[in-house]
Amino acid sequence: MDNNNVKIGAPTVKPKKNTLLLPHEKTGVQVVILTVIIFCLLFSFLPLLLTVINSLKIDVQVQTNAFALPEFSTMGEAIATNFSVAWGAIGQFYFKTILIALIGAVLETIVAAILAYILSFKDFYFKDLVFLFFIAVLLVPSIIGYPVLVPFVRDTLGFGGNYVGYLFAMIGGSQVSGMFLFKTFFSQQPKSLYESASLDGANDFVIFLKITIPLAFPIILYYFVGCFSGIYNEYLWASLILDNDHKTLTQIMFAVSGESVKYGAMYAMYILASIPLIATTIISMKYFKSGEFAAGLKL
Amino acid sequence: MSLKITQQDRKRVKSTALIFGIIFVISALLAVAFICMTPNAKQIKRLSENKEEIKEMLAGFDGETYYLTSNNWIYELDAYTDQIIDGHNVTEEISDMIAKSGDKLLEDSLDQWQFHTIKTATENLFIVNDGNGNVFKYREENDRIKLTQDYSLMTSGKRSYGGSDNDGNDLYVYVEEGDFCYVFKYDVENLSDGVKARKFLWDISTGADKGYSKIEALKLGTGIIGVYAQDGYVLLCKDDGGTIRFSTDFVDSKEIPDFFTKAEQEMVKDPELEAKWQAKYDETYRKYLETDLIDRLRTKIEDGGVFDVTEEKIKTATVEQILQYYKDIGISDTTIDKQKGYAETEAKTKADSEYSLTSDWHKDFKKEEMNMQVKTEYLDKDKYQVLYSGESTIYGMIYSKVNKVLYYANASDGYLYETKASDLILAETNTAISEISTKIESVHCKNGQKFSDFGNGMNYNEHANTLYLKFANEKTISIVDINDMKNYRVLYTFEGDFEMVNLVGDKDNKVTHCLRQITKVDLKGKDSPERYACTYVPEKYQTKSLTKTIFIVFIVLALISGVFALYFAVAIKREKSIMKIKFITKDAKKNKFVYLALVPFIAMLIMFCYYEAVGAISMSFFSYTKENPAWIWNNFANYIKIFNESDFLSSIVQMLFFLVFDLVLSIIPPIIFAILLILIRNKVASNWIRSLMFIPGIIPSIATMLIWRVGIYGDTGVLNQIVVAMGGKKINWLLNADFAQWSLIFMGFPFIGGYLIFYGGMMNIPKEYHEAGRLEGLGTIKRFLKIDIPLIMPQIKYIFITTFIGSVQNFARTHILRSTVVTTPVQNMYDAMNAGDYGKSSAYATLIFIFLFFAIATNFKMQKKDSMGDDL
Known part of the structure; x- marks a missing residue:
């Protein structure tokens, strides 16, 4: 909305302000600023650029000049071989990984939201103690528990190397940070709404679904998107717990990139792996571009 | 709190204290009872001392195990308690006996003796071979191992395996003496009489001409992996899958072998x-x-x-x-x-x-020139028969005397095969074993895997009549019951990378002792193989883990109820406490659903966070490894090991180096970028740029790292292409010590990924502040320094702390980029974990935790002080 106003208003306001230009608004300074920004943008795009260009080339071309644009004559052949090889490597686990990340993200978000709701709005004697009990976990680096966690999940809980144990442990460990994030935002919500709702006789489920969630929707979405790409990108825990029949894309990408000399196919694989993240990127772009959510991010 | 304490409340508190007290006593007693019942909760337990290398193991008749160590000791081990019952030094005993009997011939060489084969003859009597063909007899009497007067000494020979016949009266030992291979026959009851007969061993293969067979002396180095004697025949199994069979009534083979006469x-x-x-x-x-x-x-x-x-x-x-x-x-x-x-x-x-x-070939024999051909029909298969493996690649052969069947693992198709002894006897010389054997459909490798080529792939438990099969890749060992020859079945499978020749089980298959060879790498980089004995107890016989679980449940119960009993007991006397209890009880009643709802969350937290953290810190004081998952207290050896590691200091320095750069790079470039975005006059452009900045995020982060590793830092990556184009030499960016750490830092250039939080923070600053600043005469740069940056301090702190934790724990950087010249404590921790040294890994984790805990605690404290200062 803000941007629209600026867009429409800009031509008319501009001449007026010309005389009042701040030092940084002078054209010369603006050119410098833009140059720096474009330079930064270009470098941020470097990995993506390399991926797209090189997935369209045959291996020899990738090795000789990574920056050269794909040659039209070999492009068809390159696409056919690169993508079929890439799909051969990751196809088996592609949709599985997406599904797992989706399930995991939904569960993580629900768990964190419910927990945050209880700790924000319910009054009970041990509330502070419970909160402290949860929050203390943030001080413990997750990585230190792995030597104990792996045998615990695999043998003691009996999950072996399957996805259930993989997700279960991850949700159990991640609930705190989500709760912490949500609690910060829930507590900023107007108290009066809740009071009037409970006076109207709404129970906790109704309040949670009809008030809390809609009010905090952007941050819940932010957390959900983060969870999804977090699980989708996760490598260490997967490499420790999952067995040979259960793998995630990251594991395969890591394994294949270590051995393969098929550079084109490697880049094609990254492109295929990027497709699910396009959705999350679009969501992020739409909701978080303004950076408003950042107001709540503090310790 | 307008609560009044009634008499009833006091009574309630008293009775609650009493109930908790009773629960405490009962559960404590039960816990003690169960800990007494818990024999030993380890699935695989290491038995031998560290420095004793174990050479051979032998299953006794009563479930006990004997093993020979490199120091020439024989130990007897109880099957169920794993206690060493008795130990004897073979060398000392023999030298004693030789001295007593006045035979001083071998005294000098005693030090060099290495005893390495041990075989049962009959119950309570077993035979020890040294590698030289000397045979000694030990007898077990009244739980003591004793060398009997009988022993036979011969001075040459290289290695030997023994087998005894049906009655256990004759012992057949395979010996390599000089250039030749023999089987020696001993009389078990009169070993001191020496060798009764020697059989010279031949190899017979298909000759160049049809109908003829080529006869050669059995080559040295032919792996004989089994010597069996039964029903008047001696059967030798070769490691290439062939067999040699001859009758037991051979005479001394210095004479011409009888089958040649004809x-x-x-x-x-x-x-x-x-x-x-x-x-x-x-x-x-x-x-x-x-x-x-x-x-x-x-x-x-x-x-x-x-x-x-x-x-x-x-x-x-x-x-x-x-x-x-x-x-x-x-x-x-x-x-x-x-x-x-x-x-x-x-x-x-x-x-x-x-x-x-007819000449005295025995002395002047040259094996490479001894290349004879005889008509196959003249060979008497009853006297001497040689079979070869045929089409199959055979790893491991076992002859079961009980079943009278030869079993072999066929590596070509992954199935177990059986060859009946009766078929063996009927087979003509030079028949392939695969032609007279049948496939056992029920025993095979999983998922098309093949039998291992390591450790012979097969072993036999003669007391239980079971086979041990080793599968490759999976490193699993299957125990196959062969008692019912119509229905072979896999009893159980367990994980282990053992040498199969050294796997023995008891007669009930309840306990399997294995001799495991591991290789340790010491700091100087030399490999030192270490062999130790360990015990495996199959799952169905593990009553232990259950009792342990029950013990833990009761001890926890006892602890909780003890604390509560104490609390309530103290409360009886204190008005305040009773009030508090009453209040809490009321609160719990009111909020029971809240507490109920919290249970799963807290349970998950304890299961997946607290248990691990406490477990890891405890584990760091024990030597707990993948091979030997036992909590053995080791006097801080894990920590000492870490502090003594040559790269300990450098890894810390490396970690701090990354930490400083990560902190700086995660804050300064993004803030600058955010400021630049704010300074852009054209809001449409700013909007577009912010949208565009999301797009690189579509590449999975691991892929980004891999692109940096292969595509940018790789051998033919972007940087090297530029270097080569400029006429330079290719550089291994990630492995060259001069460049590696800078390459790892540079990854992620231009480091602006996290700008959005700062941008958002600055955009949320009310415009009035800026206007006030302008009125004060602040320029653009001063505005940001004096107004914006102080106001986004919460965001900066947030990023600071998360980056701090992330950087110390960042293992992906070194691991995924495979930059082995750069080590950090986290990478070391991961390596130790991968190597199976959980104790050391936990010690690293604990150190990292302590560092982070103090760092973050200090940070919070400083922040508190700051905010207090702001308030004043």
């Missing part, structure tokens, strides 16, 4: 073979005659006067030329003829010794 007689009558034989003989004769004559003529010719032997001409001359030369210088024919005569005699002797079976 072959030799027949051979002479066979004109074709005779001609061949003669041709070979003639050729050998000529060869010897020529070399010998030249030799003689060159050196000295008696009564011919002085003769110059160093003459160049003679050195290279042929016989004819030399003879001519002698004639020329006037040496008489008789002298030369005499020498010719000598040479002929000698050549004949030599040729005879090689091509006549």
Whole structure:
């Protein structure tokens, strides 16, 4: 909305302000600023650029000049071989990984939201103690528990190397940070709404679904998107717990990139792996571009 | 709190204290009871001392295990308690006995003896071989191992395996002596009589001509992996899948092997073979005659006067030329003829010794020239039979005397095969074993995997009549019950990378002792193999883990109820406490659903966070490894190990280096970028740029790292392409010590990924602040320094702390980029975990935790002070 106003208003306001230009608004300074920004943008795009260009080339071309644009004559052949090889490597686990990340993200978000709701709005004697009990976990680096966690999940809980144990442990460990994030935002919500709702006789489920969630929707979405790409990108825990029949894309990408000399196919694989993240990127772009959510991010 | 304490409340508190007290006593007693019942909760337990290398194991008849160590000790081990019952030093005992009996012949060599084979003969009696063919008999009497007076000493031979016949009266030992292979027969009851008979071993293979067989001495290095004697036959299994079978009634093989007698007689009558034989003989004769004559003529010719032997001409001359030369210088024919005569005699002797079976070949035998062919039909398979593996690649062969079946693991298709002894006896020499065997459909490798080529892939538990099979890749061992020959079944499978030859089980298959070889790498980089014995108890016999779980439940119960009992007991006397209890009870009643709802969350937190953290810190004080998952207290050895590691200091420095750069790079460039975005006059452009900045995020982060590793830092990556184009030499960016850490830092350039939080923070600053600033005369730069940055401090702190934790824990950087020249504590921790040294890994984790805890605690404290300062 803000941007629209600026867009429409800009031509008319501009001449007026010309005389009042701040030092940084002078054209010369603006050119410098833009140059720096474009330079930064270009470098941020470097990995993506390399991926797209090189997935369209045959291996020899990738090795000789990574920056050269794909040659039209070999492009068809390159696409056919690169993508079929890439799909051969990751196809088996592609949709599985997406599904797992989706399930995991939904569960993580629900768990964190419910927990945050209880700790924000319910009054009970041990509330502070419970909160402290949860929050203390943030001080413990997750990585230190792995030597104990792996045998615990695999043998003691009996999950072996399957996805259930993989997700279960991850949700159990991640609930705190989500709760912490949500609690910060829930507590900023107007108290009066809740009071009037409970006076109207709404129970906790109704309040949670009809008030809390809609009010905090952007941050819940932010957390959900983060969870999804977090699980989708996760490598260490997967490499420790999952067995040979259960793998995630990251594991395969890591394994294949270590051995393969098929550079084109490697880049094609990254492109295929990027497709699910396009959705999350679009969501992020739409909701978080303004950076408003950042107001709540503090310790 | 308008609560009043009634008499009823006091009573309630009292009775609650009492109830908790009773629960405490009962559960504590039960916990003690269960800990007494818990024998040993380890699935695999290491038995031997660290420094004793174990060479061989043997299952006794009562479930006990004997093992021989590199120090020549025999130990007896109880099957169920894993306690060493008795130990004896073999070398000392034997040298004692030799000294007593006055036989001092071998005293000098005793130190070098290495005992390495141990075999049962009968119950409570077992035989020990050293590698030299010496055999000693030990008897177990009243739980003591004792060397009996019987022993047989022979001084040569390299290695030996033993097997005994049905009654256990005769012992057959495979020995390599000199260049040859034998089977020695001993009388178990009278070992001191020495070797009863020697059998020279032959290999028979299909000859070059049809109907003929090639006979060679069994080559040294043929792996004989089993010697069995049953029903009047000795059966040898070779590691290539072949067998040798001959009757037990052999006589000393210094005489001609009996199966040759007929072959030799027949051979002479066979004109074709005779001609061949003669041709070979003639050729050998000529060869010897020529070399010998030249030799003689060159050196000295008696009564011919002085003769110059160093003459160049003679050195290279042929016989004819030399003879001519002698004639020329006037040496008489008789002298030369005499020498010719000598040479002929000698050549004949030599040729005879090689091509006549009747000569004393035993002494002058040369195995590479001993290449005979006989008609296959002359070979008597009942006397001596050799079979070969055929189409199959065989790893591991076992003969079960109970079933009278030879079992082998076929590596080509991953199935177990059986060959009945009756079929073996009927088979003609040179038959392939695969032709007379049947596949056992129920026992095979999983998922098309193959049997291992390591550790022979197979072993046999003779007391339980079960087979141990090892599968490759999975590193699992399957135990196969072969008692019911119509229905072979896999009893259980367990994980383990053992040498199969050293796996023994008891007669109930309840306990499996294994001898495991591991390789340790010490700091100097030398591999030191270490062998130790360990015990495996199959899952169905593990009552232990359950009792342990029950113990833990009761101890936790006892602790909780103890605390509560104490609390309530104290509360009886205190008004305040009773009030509090009443209040809490009321609150709990009111909020019961809240507490109920919290249970799963807290349970998950305890299960997946607290348990691990506490577990890891505890584990760091024990030597707990993947191979030996036992909590063994090791006096802080894990920490000492870490502090003594050569790269300990450098890894810390490396970690701090990354930490400083990560903190700086995660805050300053993004803030600058955010400021630049704010400063853009054209809001449409700013909007577009912010949208565009999301797009690189579509590449999975691991892929981004891999792109940096291969595409940018790789051998043919972008940087090297640029370097080469500029005429430089390719650089290994990630492994070159000069570049590696900078390459890792540079990854992620231009480091603006996290700008959005700062941007958002700055955009949320009310415009009035800026206007007020402008009125004060602050310029653009001063505005950001004095207004914006102080106001986004919460965001900066947030990023600071998360980056701090992330950087110390960042293992992906070194791991995924495979930059092995750069080590950080986290990478070391991961490596230790991967190597299976959980104790050391936990010690690293604990150190990292302590560091982070103090760092973050200090940070919070400082922040608190700051905010307090703000308030004032």
